[in-house]
Amino acid sequence: MISTDHLNLSTSMNKLKTISKLLVVLAASSLVLSCRKAIVEPYKKWGFNxxxxxxxxxxxxxxxxxxxxxxxxxxxxxxxxxxxxxxxxxxxxxxxxxxxxxxxxxxxxxxxxxxxxxxxxxxxxxxxxxxxxxxxxxxxxxxxxxxxxxxxxxxxxxxxxxxxxxxxxxxxxxxxxxxxxxxxxxxxxxxxxxxxxxxxxxxSNNSKYDQMKRGEVSFTATEQQGYSLFQQKCSQCHTEPLFTDYSFRNNGLDLTFSDQGRYLITQQSNDLGKFKVPTLRNVLMTYPYMHDGRFYTINQVLEHYNTGVKHTSTLDPLLDNGIPLTASEKTQIIAFLRTLNDDNILTDYWLSEPKE
Ligand code: HEC
Ligand code: HEC
Missing domain, CATH: 1.10.760.10 (Cytochrome c-like domain)
Structure with missing residues (x-):
């Protein structure tokens, strides 16, 4: 159904070979200069996957x-x-x-x-x-x-x-x-x-989580414990494999809503303070968190679910008692969330800034 015609690519590919050689040199020098991820040669064929x-x-x-x-x-x-x-x-x-x-x-x-x-x-x-x-x-x-x-x-x-x-x-x-x-x-x-x-x-489909799903790698014991906790406590909303169910929910951030969220679109009072469940893919790289970026660390997010959930009439019923988490459970969940990092999208040639 989706065209995967690569015929047009041959001339661009030749140009790319020259560019890539240059990029390898640039990549090497930028590694020395900073920790920023270097753009590397196309690691995959161009095409939707x-x-x-x-x-x-x-x-x-x-x-x-x-x-x-x-x-x-x-x-x-x-x-x-x-x-x-x-x-x-x-x-x-x-x-x-x-x-x-x-x-x-x-x-x-x-x-x-x-x-x-x-x-x-x-x-x-x-x-x-x-x-x-x-x-x-x-x-x-x-x-x-x-x-x-x-x-x-x-x-x-x-x-x-x-x-x-x-x-x-x-x-x-x-x-x-x-x-x-x-x-x-x-x-x-x-x-x-x-x-x-x-x-x-x-x-984004090449994180450690994806590699685990495809049977290419296995999780460490801590990652596996975090994964089980995630499935019990988070995945009703942050549903695998996209880590969102695309619904609108109130996860208890506020008692009054300076941003009314979904209500602005539907004008239904039961949508007050509801926002789209965000994906958690690459979540450790996408801080700060929530619709207004109020939390800078993942620990603050987990502490919000643990002790900070605010009760209002539109609070999601799943969060009526918050999500109690011990310190070691938090560590395990963070270990699991780290498996959602997909370095490929940071360095993917096709997704990087074109060099004209
Ligand atoms: C009842 C549904 C629900 C549950 C359960 C839930 N979340 Fe969320 N989560 C949301 C919603 C909705 C937002 C966005 C709220 C906003 O910004 O107003 C969110 C936001 C987040 C964010 C911020 C992401 C970003 O890009 O800004 C993180 C991280 C997160 N949740 C992690 C978790 C973890 C970890 C768990 C389990 C411990 C969990 N959530 C359980 C609904 C839920
Ligand atoms: C000044 C910062 C800024 C610029 C520039 C910007 N965006 Fe955004 N983008 C945002 C913010 C903030 C949101 C969330 C807005 C909201 O929810 O009201 C957003 C949301 C989006 C979304 C929705 C994502 C989702 O999952 O709901 C898409 C898609 C998007 N932007 C694409 C683009 C494109 C394409 C351009 C260039 C034409 C662009 N953005 C330029 C800040 C920016």
Missing amino acids: SPDYFPAPVYNFENNKQDFKKFTLGRALFYDPLLSSDGTVSCASCHANSHAFAGHNTALSPGVNNLVGTRNSPSIVNLAWSPSFMWDGGINHIEVMPIAPLTNPVEMNESLANIILKLKASERYKKLFREAYGTEEVTDQRILKSLAQFMMMIV
Whole structure:
């Protein structure tokens, strides 16, 4: 069903070989200079990949068939600050591959003119399985999703019409649009479909947990104990293998809701203070936590479930008694959560910033 045609790739692959050699040198030097993960040669063939223990994706690939050239355009757009009003902010400014496509470890990621909104930038992995977007689920299609950050005054603060003008004037984009769609014409549809092509490819499926699921590795005793505890206490909401069931719930953060969450969309009082259950894939890399980034450490999150759950009428019934956890249980759960780190998405060549 999903096109895995790699024919278009041969010329790009030749270029890549030269680039990769350069990258190996760069990688070696950046390892010496800092601990940041170096981008390495493509470790896998380009293409959408859904392991057999994942459910079927909800994204309809039939209406936007996987295509390397459209993906390449989307990748360029995702990393390009040209899309913001003052040329300083790109999608990647708040969804960085070095941070598992979440924000740069700040509670609220700054947009243009260093303005900030009210919510924490979520990690945008495995969106092909997500039936809704935003903490309150206010957007239900990935192909309209980018309009929100592009036009939001505290994010990229730009109009689609102006973005189209800027892209039309760019030789680089004339070429990319022609290669992807046959003509140089820049339309909002083409921009949005291409961004969706890129985002669909941000798939996290090679953590230690995944390798364990595939029988390639086994967990240590502590990881296994953490996994059992997780299955008893967390997985009703953070459901395997995507580590969310995509429902909206109140996990007891507040007694009064400065951000009303799901209620803003449904206007139903029983949705007050409910937010989308976030995935826990790569969770140790995506701090700070919760819709407003209030907790900086995973220990604070576990302590919240242990002793901090606030009782309101919309509190999820599963949390009526909180989730009592001893110190050693916390250690075990953290050991398990660490197995959800997927270093591949940090270093995946195809997901990294293109070198033009
Ligand atoms: C200034 C920071 C910022 C920029 C720039 C930004 N985002 Fe986001 N992004 C956020 C925040 C914050 C949220 C959560 C917003 C909410 O829930 O109201 C979000 C949510 C999302 C989501 C929903 C994820 C989910 O699982 O619900 C997607 C998809 C997304 N952004 C894609 C993009 C794309 C594509 C761009 C570029 C066109 C972009 N973002 C630019 C901060 C940013
Ligand atoms: C009743 C459902 C439910 C249960 C049970 C639950 N969670 Fe959550 N969890 C949520 C919701 C909802 C959020 C988002 C709340 C918000 O931001 O307002 C969340 C957020 C989180 C976050 C923050 C993730 C991020 O990216 O911001 C972590 C970490 C987390 N939970 C871990 C756990 C662990 C570990 C357990 C078991 C000890 C657990 N949760 C049990 C519903 C639940």
